[in-house]
Amino acid sequence: xxxxxxxxxxxxxxxxxxxxxGAVRRRAQAEGTVDGVLLGLGAATGLVxxxxxxxxxxxxxxxxxxxxxxxxxxxxxxxxxxxxGLVVGYLVSRVVPEAxxxxxxxxxxxxxxxxxxxxxxxxxxxLAATSVALGTxxxxxxxxxxxxxxxxxxxxxxxxxxxxxxRMRALVAAGAAAGIGASFNAPIGGMLFxxxxxxxxxxGGALQVVVVGSVVGSVVARQLVGEDLIFQPSRNLALGDxxxxxxxxxxxLLAVVVAVGFQRGERAASIASRWLRQxxxxxxxxxxxxxxxxxxxxxxxxxxxDGESVPPVAGLREPIQAILDVEQGTTWQAAGxxxxxxxxxxxxxxxxxxxxxxxxxLTPMLLTGAALGGVVGTAALPILPALDPGAVATVGMAAxxxxxxxxxxxxxxxxxxxxxxxxxxxPLMLAVGLAVFLHDRVHGDGIYATNLRRRGVVLGRPDDVxxxxxxxxxxxxxRDHPTIPADADREELAARFASSRSNGFAVVDDRxxxxxxxxxxxxxxxxxxxxxxxxxxxxxxVAPNDPVFVAxxxxxxxxxxxxxxxxxxxxxxxxxxxxxDVVRAxxxxxxxxxxxxxxxxxxxxxxxxxxxxVELAIESGSPVAGQAVRDVAWPERTVLTSVSRDGEVVVPRxxxxxxxxxxxxxxxxxxxxxxxxxxxxxxxxL
Numbered sequence: 001x002x003x004x005x006x007x008x009x010x011x012x013x014x015x016x017x018x019x020x021x022g023a024v025r026r027r028a029q030a031e032g033t034v035d036g037v038l039l040g041l042g043a044a045t046g047l048v049x050x051x052x053x054x055x056x057x058x059x060x061x062x063x064x065x066x067x068x069x070x071x072x073x074x075x076x077x078x079x080x081x082x083x084x085g086l087v088v089g090y091l092v093s094r095v096v097p098e099a100x101x102x103x104x105x106x107x108x109x110x111x112x113x114x115x116x117x118x119x120x121x122x123x124x125x126x127l128a129a130t131s132v133a134l135g136t137x138x139x140x141x142x143x144x145x146x147x148x149x150x151x152x153x154x155x156x157x158x159x160x161x162x163x164x165x166x167r168m169r170a171l172v173a174a175g176a177a178a179g180i181g182a183s184f185n186a187p188i189g190g191m192l193f194x195x196x197x198x199x200x201x202x203x204g205g206a207l208q209v210v211v212v213g214s215v216v217g218s219v220v221a222r223q224l225v226g227e228d229l230i231f232q233p234s235r236n237l238a239l240g241d242x243x244x245x246x247x248x249x250x251x252x253l254l255a256v257v258v259a260v261g262f263q264r265g266e267r268a269a270s271i272a273s274r275w276l277r278q279x280x281x282x283x284x285x286x287x288x289x290x291x292x293x294x295x296x297x298x299x300x301x302x303x304x305x306d307g308e309s310v311p312p313v314a315g316l317r318e319p320i321q322a323i324l325d326v327e328q329g330t331t332w333q334a335a336g337x338x339x340x341x342x343x344x345x346x347x348x349x350x351x352x353x354x355x356x357x358x359x360x361x362l363t364p365m366l367l368t369g370a371a372l373g374g375v376v377g378t379a380a381l382p383i384l385p386a387l388d389p390g391a392v393a394t395v396g397m398a399a400x401x402x403x404x405x406x407x408x409x410x411x412x413x414x415x416x417x418x419x420x421x422x423x424x425x426x427p428l429m430l431a432v433g434l435a436v437f438l439h440d441r442v443h444g445d446g447i448y449a450t451n452l453r454r455r456g457v458v459l460g461r462p463d464d465v466x467x468x469x470x471x472x473x474x475x476x477x478x479r480d481h482p483t484i485p486a487d488a489d490r491e492e493l494a495a496r497f498a499s500s501r502s503n504g505f506a507v508v509d510d511r512x513x514x515x516x517x518x519x520x521x522x523x524x525x526x527x528x529x530x531x532x533x534x535x536x537x538x539x540x541x542v543a544p545n546d547p548v549f550v551a552x553x554x555x556x557x558x559x560x561x562x563x564x565x566x567x568x569x570x571x572x573x574x575x576x577x578x579x580x581d582v583v584r585a586x587x588x589x590x591x592x593x594x595x596x597x598x599x600x601x602x603x604x605x606x607x608x609x610x611x612x613x614v615e616l617a618i619e620s621g622s623p624v625a626g627q628a629v630r631d632v633a634w635p636e637r638t639v640l641t642s643v644s645r646d647g648e649v650v651v652p653r654x655x656x657x658x659x660x661x662x663x664x665x666x667x668x669x670x671x672x673x674x675x676x677x678x679x680x681x682x683x684x685x686l
Contacts, residue, residue: 038167042209043216045157045171046178049150050220053182056127056142056149057225063135070312077137077301077313078294084136085290088129088357089283096125098152101270101353102144102360105451107151107176108198112452116172117159118152126152129358137304137311139293139348143183144360147193150179150217170206173198177210178217180414185225187218189414196407197448237391238423244387247380248395248427251373252434255399258368259439261346262361262404263447269354282356289355293348302341303348306359307367320363323370323393330389335378342371361447362401366418369393369400395427403435406446453545471585473551473577474544477565481576483508486515486532493523493531501653506564506573507535513571514541514564541566544574548585551577552667561639580651583642583665586613613641614671616678620660624678630654635677637669 067080092099098106098118103126110118130145154175158168173194181190191214195207239245269289276285297304302319304311310318317327319341328334349364373396377389394415402411412428445453484496484505496505497520504519509532516535528534541564542551551563555577565575618625624632629640629652643650644663650656658664668674 037161038163038170038206038209039212041157041161041163041171042154042174042213045150045154045175046181046213046216046218047220048153048157049146049175049178049213050182050217051224052123052127052149052153053146053179053217053221054224056131056146057183059127059131060134060142063131064311067136068311072311072313074298077297077304077311078291080311081137081290081294081297081304082287083290084132084138085287085355085357086283087136088133088138089281089286089355091125091129091132092286092356092358093282096122096129096358098122099126099129099145099148099358100356101451102140102358103148104144104197104360104448105455107148107172108448108452109455110151110155111169111172111198116151116155116168118155118172120156122152123149123156126358133352133358134305136290137293137297138290138357138359139303139305139345139352139364140357140359141306141361141363142359143180143362145358146179146183147176147198147360148179150175150177150182150213154213166206167209170209171213173206174210174213177214181214181218182221184414184418185218185222186414186417187214189410189417190214190218192410192413193407196410197405197446199449237388237394239391239427240386240388241384244384245427245430247376247384247387247392248431249434251376251392251396252399252431253438254372254376255369255396255403255431255435256438256442258342258346258372258400259403259435259447260443262350262365262368263443263450265346265350266354266361266447266451269350271354273355277356286355286357289351289357292351296344296348300341300344302367303345306363307345308363320367320370320397323367323374324390326374326390326393328374330378330381332378335375338371338374338378342368342375345371362405365401365404366397369397372396372400391424391427395424395431398428399431399435402432403439404447406436406439406449408432408436468549468552468582468585468589469547470589471548472544473542473546473548473565474575476548476581476585476588477544477575477577478581479575481506481578483573484518484531485510486530486535488531489529490523493518493534497523504562506539506576507531508573512573514539514566514573517564539564542577543568548577548582548589552582555582555639555667579639579641583651586641586665612668612671614666614668614674616664616666616675618658618660618662618664619679622660622678624658625660627658628654629656629658632658633677635668635670635673638674639667641665641667 068076072080098110099122100106110116126145126148130142133140134142151172152175154171154173155168158171163171176198177187177190177194179190180193181187184190191210194210194214273285273289276288280288293303297313301313301316302310304313304316307320308318310316322328323338328337345364345368349361352359353361370393373393374389376396377387377392380387380392381389397418398411398415401414402408405411411432415428443450482496482500482502482505484493484507486507486509488496504517507515507518509515515532516537517539518531518535522534522536526534540555544565544567555561555563562576562578564573565577566572567574634640640652642665643652643656643658644665645659645661664678666674666678
């Protein structure tokens, strides 16, 4: 055998691929190497997403070239959006329902409820539906679908190796960031969008994955699409006289009106479309929305498309670029046209998105913001002749987007990257900050979080949704809990406490509005003649639509066993949330959870800012066996919420005797201390 060489077997493409994936899996399972593999997967996610973004942009342009004549006659303006809506409605209803309404909310929902696990058909199905929608003139943007496409790409790539849910969520976030970065040539904006809008709560190594994905996606798209900025102002945009900041402050105030208009418009259109779908079906409903957009476009053709790439209508240029270049002029007639455009685009986009078409609303926010800025800038010119309406329009884009999406940092950075001009930093920060601040006071959640809430998912923290986040306070609160009138004297108070086992009552005035909370200790130690004078007036409260986990966190922070539920609009007390209600919420949340959530939460709920639910079994010989609840030396910030005994849930009271075999559900800031107290040897049965 000397000198004889045995030939190695030839490996074909599939065998090489299989062995390569096996090596990656083994590498991912090796100690201390998962982060490196995850970065590689994040880069792959960005690469694929960037390529798909180029495919989307190219397909939209191809369809516009094939379906529209140049210039387009009136009948095409009316019929093509309707026919396109028919096709999109079929795709969304039969193939990829996740793409309905754009995809951002679906991405958030999938992250929250399914750990980022998308169906395999989502990337290409969403790409097809969005290409048809924008190619046929639907009023919307591509950013929502590209977020969905990128997120689903990250999910599919994440399935190639055995990674946990946290890393899967990071890859989905990386794909979403890559989608925004690739679509708008804005890698920093894409990263902030994933963190601020999707609320993925990435930290440490996971944040690096998002950064890598966003940068790679943007670079790939830049190489394929071109290096030009999306919007290129014809001159430098900058702040002139500092007094111009007053104009930008006014712009921030007015941006709130547009933001609320987007949210209420989409809500109204969604309700109308739901009614229509029940009668004529989803495809016909989206087609009807396309017909409405076409009719609006007969008067204002700028509503067609996303405001950047528009069908070939005579005399029509990209409207956002035209506004930034002040092509419409600075006359009052020009300001009137921009105002009409603002309203028309808002209505057309609300109808399209509300009907369930596969388009987003970010680019329409930028267009309406630019139009608003153009109106404000033009109106201010007689007072400030040196003011640049194009600069005001640029800041308007960020102000409307920031307020509508409740994403100030994303809005500021993405406009920086879109126009490539950093001279407007002070006006941007002022207008966006003021718009977001005022919008929080008027409406609260951004448009994406609001729509997510309507699907039954409440994001209280950016990390995930546990069982108590799936249940609202109003669903489990005690509605007819006894109250004490504010003018009740000490004799009446003594009688009420003597006849009740409750340790405290809510104090209300003659209109039913909450005045405060009065406990036995308050009545005994404080000076005053009436309940209103004795109670704690700045009482801890929650609203009926708050998730129960928010109430639990507040209860634990003050070590109280109940919290009044107050309608935020009328300040009327509508109920009381007690420990018994929290137990019911826990059970209700478990019944609603998906299989993934149940596996994650049966042992222990996620950390609620330093406070955790733990289940502990009392063994024979436990230090607390045979003791009454009131006699146990519970650690600070500990609440015993329930006792499970012989298959039944017992609501604990001070005189409840703890027995071997009982399973305690305890809310504690220091679970180890509670475990040591109850089981002694540290063996918790979870």
